[in-house]
Amino acid sequence: xxxxxxxxxxxxxxxxxxxxxxxxxxxxxxxxxxxxxxxxxxxxxxxxxxxxxxxxxxxxxxxxxxxxxxxxxxxxxxxxxxxxxxxxxxxxxxxxxxxxxxxxxxxxxxxxxxxxxxxxxxxxxxxxxxxxxxxxxxxxxxxxxxxxxxxxxxxxxxxxxxxxxxxxxxxxxxxxxxxxxxxxxxxxxxxxxxxxxxxxxxxxxxxxxxxxxxxxxxxxxxxxxxxxxxxxxxxxxxxxxxxxxxxxxxxxxxxxxxxxxxxxxxxxxxxxxxxxxxxxxxxxxxxxxxxxxxxxxxxxxxxxxxxxxxxxxxxxxxxxxxxxxxxxxxxxxxxxxxxxxxxxxxxxxxxxxxxxxxxxxxxxxxxxxxxxxxxxxxxxxxxxxxxxxxxxxxxxxxxxxxxxxxxxxxxxxxxxxxxxxxx
Ligand code: AMP
Ligand code: GLY
Numbered sequence: 001x002x003x004x005x006x007x008x009x010x011x012x013x014x015x016x017x018x019x020x021x022x023x024x025x026x027x028x029x030x031x032x033x034x035x036x037x038x039x040x041x042x043x044x045x046x047x048x049x050x051x052x053x054x055x056x057x058x059x060x061x062x063x064x065x066x067x068x069x070x071x072x073x074x075x076x077x078x079x080x081x082x083x084x085x086x087x088x089x090x091x092x093x094x095x096x097x098x099x100x101x102x103x104x105x106x107x108x109x110x111x112x113x114x115x116x117x118x119x120x121x122x123x124x125x126x127x128x129x130x131x132x133x134x135x136x137x138x139x140x141x142x143x144x145x146x147x148x149x150x151x152x153x154x155x156x157x158x159x160x161x162x163x164x165x166x167x168x169x170x171x172x173x174x175x176x177x178x179x180x181x182x183x184x185x186x187x188x189x190x191x192x193x194x195x196x197x198x199x200x201x202x203x204x205x206x207x208x209x210x211x212x213x214x215x216x217x218x219x220x221x222x223x224x225x226x227x228x229x230x231x232x233x234x235x236x237x238x239x240x241x242x243x244x245x246x247x248x249x250x251x252x253x254x255x256x257x258x259x260x261x262x263x264x265x266x267x268x269x270x271x272x273x274x275x276x277x278x279x280x281x282x283x284x285x286x287x288x289x290x291x292x293x294x295x296x297x298x299x300x301x302x303x304x305x306x307x308x309x310x311x312x313x314x315x316x317x318x319x320x321x322x323x324x325x326x327x328x329x330x331x332x333x334x335x336x337x338x339x340x341x342x343x344x345x346x347x348x349x350x351x352x353x354x355x356x357x358x359x360x361x362x363x364x365x366x367x368x369x370x371x372x373x374x375x376x377x378x379x380x381x382x383x384x385x386x387x388x389x390x391x392x393x394x395x396x397x398x399x400x401x402x403x404x405x406x407x408x409x410x411x412x413x414x415x416x417x418x419x420x421x422x423x
Contacts, residue, residue, distance in 0.1 A: 001306055002062050005030040005041065006048055006078075007069025010334075010366035010384040011291035015067060016040045017362070018298045022306035029061060035375050036365030048073050051081035058087045065090060065310045068267075074287050075101045075149060079267075088313040092267040096258055097287040099265075103145045103184045106285050113257035115250050117282040118143070120186035125172060134185060135164045141188040146171045148179025152225060157188065191276030192420075193283065194235040195290055196243070197297060198251050198271070199308055201317035202264030205251055206308065209300045209324055210238035211293040212421065217341060219416045226341045227381055230417030232331045232392060233296040237275055237421075246271060246280050254285075266312060295364050295384040296330040331395040332386040333403050333417050337367070338410040340380030348377045348409040361402030362386040377408055392421055 001024050005016055013036045019025050020040040028041035031048065047053050058066060066082055068074055068091035077094035091097075098105040104122040109115075123131035135142060142164040146154030154176050158164035164185075171180040194212050198205040211233040217223040238246070250271055258265040270286035289297075298305065303322035311318035337344035346367070353363050353375070364386060367379015385402050389395030396418050403413060 001025055001064040001310060002027045003029070003306060004054075004058060004061070004063045004066045005037075005069065006066065006073055008032045008034050008037070009069065009291055010364040010381065011289050011294040012069040013037050013364040013366070014295045014298045014384075015069060015289065017364075018301060018305040019067070019309075022304045024304050024310070025306045029063070034365045035368050035370045036363070048078065049076060051076075051078055054078065055082055055085040055087060058082065058085075064088060065306070065313055067091070067309055069288065071097065071100055071149060071286065071288050074267075088310065090267055090309040090313045092265055092287050093263055095263040096265045096267075099269075099285040100287040101149055102147055103284070104147045104182055107184060107186075109254070109257055109261075110282060113253045115253050115257075115282060116280065118187040118189050120184050122147070122182055122184050124182045128172060131168055131172075131183060131185065132165060135161055135168065138164070138185065143186045143188050144168060144171065145184040145186065146176040146180040147182035147184060148176070150176040150179045152227060154179060189274040189276070189281055189283065191274040191281075192237055194238050194273050194275060195293055196238065196246050196271045196273060197289060197293070198269045199312050199317070200255060200265050200267060200269050201312040201315045202259065202266050203255065203315070204317040204319070205255060205269070206317060206319055206322075207243065207247065207251070208297045209233045210235040210243070211290070211297050212237075212418075213290065213293055214414060214417055219414050224341050226336075228290075228292045229334045229336065229414045230332055231292045231296045232329070232395070232418040232421060233293070233300060234329070235421065236392075242275065242278060242280060246273065250280065250282060264315070266315065292332050292334055292381075292384050295332040295362075295386050299330050299362060299386055299388055300325050300328055327390060328388055329390070329392045329395045330386055330388045331392070331399040331418050332364075332384045333399050333413050334366075334381050335383040335385060335403065335406060335408075336381050336412045337377055337379070338412040340412070344380060345410055346377045346379065347371070350375045350377060350382070350406065350408040352406040353383075356385065356402040356405040359398070359402055359405070360387065361398065363402075363406070377410075382408070382411075392418055396422070
């Protein structure tokens with residue numbers, strides 16, 4: 001198979017690695033890619049907002065499958081355009097991707113199909129006064145969410161009513177642009193978070209190992225929200241019984257619901273869960289693989305990942321294309337630029353990647369670029385250092401050993417990845 005992969009982060013590096021190890025993969029092209037992905041594929045320059053350009057490239061190179069990594073091309077309807085051009089795509093339609101691109105849409109689907117989630121109400125700008133009144137009647141804390149895509153910044157958990165009023169004004173005043181023309185106000189859910197990804201073909205699904213992300217910048221889950229500072233898989237809190245609840249109460253009704261709406265869901269369904277008393281509720285859906293979770297989940301798969309995604313794309317899911325490695329655990333520590341998620345310097349040379357790899361670690365590149373033949377930092381999250389072990393402890397210790405081998409100026413990372421699960 002010839003595959004076109006779209007994206008440039010650690011998530012796409014991990015997808016590229018799994019595709020490159022698949023028997024059915026002949027050649028991988030990637031756009032825009034990064035220096036790590038360049039070792040596994042041919043990097044091509046394409047304007048992915050120009051759907052006709054992408055489609056023309058696919059015809060020219062006999063592309064059998066397009067894999068879309070990030071949410072933005074899904075929101076722009078790239079999957080729909082390619083499908084009408086008879087090109088197979090792993091990634092949901094623009095309509096189905098609203099599960100991620102509109103919090104209000106996701107909540108309305110969840111309530112319509114009885115999927116457990118926090119109680120909520122949605123207000124638009126014309127309901128400004130009603131929204132403020134609703135806040136006054138709401139118990140604390142109150143969760144406010146800009147409806148649309150806001151790069152992970154559109155969620156505010158207000159501990160007081162005055163903070164909630166202020167947050168509402170910030171969203172309505174255009175801080176998140178069009179994404180804030182509607183606001184979802186919802187109940188705060190207690191519990192522990194985990195994520196579960198399902199590879200879906202519209203009707204059937206294959207569940208990948210569960211994972212936990214570390215969203216905050218500082219140890220002990222303190223400080224600002226980030227894209228994710230590390231992850232581990234599987235998450236002990238998602239045991240067999242809980243996974244059955246996730247399937248029966250969330251994934252099956254969601255797939256049936258989307259089919260019923262006339263928009264079958266084809267792609268990776270990311271279920272962000274809050275777990276309390278062994279019961280899952282949905283915090284959010286994403287219409288794509290999570291990052292950095294993908295950097296721990298995919299290395300635990302054996303078999304032909306490309307075949308899995310291809311079979312999903314043609315709505316004929318091959319449940320035997322991959323297997324989940326037994327008794328293996330993986331941990332990813334993100335190496336970031338000091339200052340991230342705010343201001344940070346970049347352009348520093350990175351050393352030690354091959355030394356860390358010699359010890360068995362997998363180094364996924366995210367915020368890197370080539371400068372005169374050297375790999376330098378170019379983003380907030382620079383590398384994902386993943387190690388596999390026979391226990392979570394083993395994987396943690398291997399990952400931190402590898403972290404020590406990699407050097408660049410202003411390197412920052414959390415020292416407590418997966419510690420919650422070790423307690
Ligand atoms: P979201 O973008 O909807 O996933 O929200 C970002 C983060 O905010 C989540 O990962 C949770 O940590 C937190 N969060 C969102 N909604 C809620 C809620 N209703 N109750 C508690 N925490 C929440
Ligand atoms: N790790 C969170 C996300 O991918 O949205």
